[in-house]
Amino acid sequence: MKKFAVILAASGLTLAACSSDSEPETEAVEEADSAEEAMTDTQDTEDTESDEEGGSVSVDEGIFNVEVTIPASFFNEEEDLKQVAADAEAEDVKEATVNEDGSITYKMSKTQHADMLQEFSNNIDELKNDIPESGDYPSIQAVEASNNYDHFTVQVDQEAYENSFDGIATMTLGISGSYYQVLDGVDVDDYEVTIDIEDAETGEVFDTIVYPEALDEMGEE
Known part of the structure; x- marks a missing residue:
């Protein structure tokens, strides 16, 4: 399964690459995202689950936020996961957390998730x-x-x-x-x-x- 990471890197299709190539959002969307962030501070979020081997994928959709957990099998064993998370946060992802099992959980607004998929x-x-x-x-x-x-x-x-x-x-x-x-x-x-x-x-x-x-x-x- 580690071949996923090698081929994915070779094709340039990474989470950070997707967000960095996206078009700037309009002021209306930015204001909506700001409102989402403010209201999210007062709401409880569900934990994103993953198995001990980092083999599960979870997309946890809250009221305003989406959490996407990419399993460890999608990353190269030699890859610096902390740097991968930092690169994602430097773009449009609100938060990127490296989990103990080697997976990474990305937290973003629903707008950001939709933009990323598009x-x-x-x-x-x-x-x-x-x-x-x-x-x-x-x-x-x-x-x-x-x-x-x-x-x-x-x-x-x-x-x-x-x-x-x-x-x-x-x-x-x-x-x-x-x-x-x-x-x-x-x-x-x-x-x-x-x-x-x-x-x-x-x-x-x-x-x-x-x-x-x-x-x-x-x-x-």
Whole structure:
């Protein structure tokens, strides 16, 4: 599962990256967030739960705040988690706490959470457009995605695809879709990303890749 962190870092899809690329909020939104902060000071918040191995994902939605806990398995073992938390707080996240199990809990307003998901969605949409247009993966002609990025269809020239290393592009799609679902609150034991490889000429699906099983299989090799 640590491969998540390596590929995620390579693709540049991190929580801090999403928040740093977002557009400035309007004064109305800023005022709303300020009001949320003031009222939140008087309310009790529920504890975000995680298991002893840092394997659970929690999105705790209060009245005004959202707490997102990313499990330890999504971070590189050599990564400085305190620096990751500090970088997040330097952006739009209200608070980032490193937990004893190696997970990190991010506290933000509902507006910030919605903006973060939208920015991540935009990044994935840009990615699926860039893959066939960049020329780096000649056999891939188009990429389609479901609304919550739990399913991708990659249309390819089958012969060219099977005689190339273009399949590496599907790894980035699988990791990106997985991370989006985690941020959106899908439990770590329930999320799944299916990638169908389709012959563009015949419309036949000749290969299917499922994450996170694909990463587990890689770890066993």
